Amino acid sequence: MIERIKSELGNGVSTKLIIYDELKPRHKVNLMRELGIEVLDKIELILQIFALHAGSKEAKLQIEMARITHQLPLIKEWIRRAKLGELPGFLGPGAYAIDTYYKHMKRRLAKIKRELAELRDRRSRERERRRRxxxxxxxxxxxxxxxxxxxxxxxxxxxxxxxxxxxxxxxxxxxxxxxxxxxxxxxxxxxxxxxxxxxxxxxxxxxxxxxxxxxxxxxxxxxxxxxxxxxxxxxxxxxxxxxxxxxxxxxxxxxxxxxxxxxxxxxxxxxxxxxxxxxxxxxxxxxxxx
Ligand SMILES: Nc1nc2c(ncn2[C@@H]2O[C@H](COP(=O)(O)OP(=O)(O)OP(=O)(O)O)[C@@H](O)[C@H]2O)c(=O)[nH]1
Ligand SMILES: [Mg+2]
CATH class of the missing domain: 3.40.50.300 (P-loop containing nucleotide triphosphate hydrolases)
Known part of the structure; x- marks a missing residue:
């Protein structure tokens, strides 16, 4: 299957493979390692389309949150495999840099959650006002x-x-x-x-x-x-x-x-x-x- 995908992709012409299904982190890492190009699954594709449409601050934050939530298990898998020595220097940064990136993403996620909670409170107060x-x-x-x-x-x-x-x-x-x-x-x-x-x-x-x-x-x-x-x-x-x-x-x-x-x-x-x-x-x- 991998060989077939490789030949379909042509010689360095394609830079991205989109799989219209959900991919487990380990499958995605394997595919990226084998093919050497970016691989997106269905959720990531949908989130990218969302990002194109996002107008409000809330929509932007929601999309970023969904993206990070979806990415974290993948980064974790990278770290695990890099530490096992299976992905030496894979995609540029080494295990240490990815570790730092993982922590940074977790902090960013916590911040987005706080901001969204505030917006959610505001929305719920608006709803209450309408109800009154x-x-x-x-x-x-x-x-x-x-x-x-x-x-x-x-x-x-x-x-x-x-x-x-x-x-x-x-x-x-x-x-x-x-x-x-x-x-x-x-x-x-x-x-x-x-x-x-x-x-x-x-x-x-x-x-x-x-x-x-x-x-x-x-x-x-x-x-x-x-x-x-x-x-x-x-x-x-x-x-x-x-x-x-x-x-x-x-x-x-x-x-x-x-x-x-x-x-x-x-x-x-x-x-x-x-x-x-x-x-x-x-x-x-x-x-x-x-
Ligand atoms: N033929 C036909 N087209 C319709 C009808 N109602 C809506 N549409 C079309 O269907 C498309 C989607 O309509 P929207 O109202 O944007 O649908 P939505 O459910 O709000 O879509 P999202 O916000 O993207 O989830 C538009 O191109 C509309 O013009 C209908 O009764 N008949
Ligand atoms: Mg609509």
Whole structure:
């Protein structure tokens, strides 16, 4: 396999190999040693894309935290192997320099955690303030690119960026809107960062702010891109429901919003609705509707 990758990479033309899966530190170190180029796994790739989109300070800190958290086991593996003499002078610095770098990263991580905790406190105080007005909070959740922000904009008359690329939204946004023309019922809609396939949201602590917005909401709207192949739609509904339970959205109502139905034929829509209804009745034990 390694030989095949080597020949595919050509003679020094490629400088980076991206593996669209999660890599264990020891596998990554082995690959880098064998190939002599940078190797990225799926999580690192996603974090790099995140970094391109990060606008707010909070989003930047969250991404850096996720990156360091993901890198630390790798650096540890480097140190272990370098000390065993398996990686003499590997990637430039020796074991001592890597040791220092490891300690530096740990300190940086602790600092980021403190800063994020402050921002989180502020967010939670904001939430409390909104609650004192008695306005219910509605979280718009779902996978990346499902159409969450498009729905948020429509409901709140906002114009937050939407786009076909993934991870357009990286920090939760809240805005109040009246539900009826008489202006009796006001609710706060919260747009959130999308779930990502194969990366359990609770693994990446960096999404804490988003998770908290969802778990403390009074109602969640789960936006589903129903134009995807039906097995993917079913899989995403199933994992979204599990994620909602894991992050503590329990005992509260749920609206499943099938989005992008303009891209479906009516019999396809009927099939998807039937499939989702079956799944949700067996997995979600509280009020729900589609
Ligand atoms: N055809 C079709 N496209 C839609 C619909 N709703 C949203 N889109 C498109 O889907 C893409 C993603 O929409 P967003 O609202 O940015 O999705 P999101 O879930 O907020 O995405 P992230 O913030 O990246 O997680 C955009 O190109 C939208 O124009 C719809 O009902 N039909
Ligand atoms: Mg969005």
């Amino acid at each position: 007005f008695g306005w219910p909070q509605v979280a718009i959740t779902g996978y990346a690119n499902a159409g969450k922000t498009t729905l948020f904009n429509t409901l709140t008359n906002e114009s937050k960026p939407v786009g076909p690329e993934m991870f357009t939204t990286l920090t939760p946004k809240a805005k109040g809107a009246y539900l009826d023309a008489t202006k009796d019922v006001k609710v706060i809609f919260v747009d959130t960062v999308g779930f990502i396939k194969d990366i359990p949201a609770e693994v990446i602590e960096a999404f804490y702010a988003t998770l908290e917005e969802v778990s403390t909401a009074d109602l969640a709207i789960l936006v589903i891109d129903s134009s995807e192949p039906s097995f993917m739609v079913a899989d995403k509904v199933r994992t979204s429901l599990k994620t909602l339970l894991k992050i503590g959205y329990i005992g509260k109502p749920l609206i499943i919003a099938l989005n992008k139905i303009d891209l479906l034929k009516s019999d396809e829509l009927y099939d998807i609705i039937t499939k989702i209804k079956e799944m949700v009745s067996s997995l979600y034990h509280w009020d729900w509707s589609i």
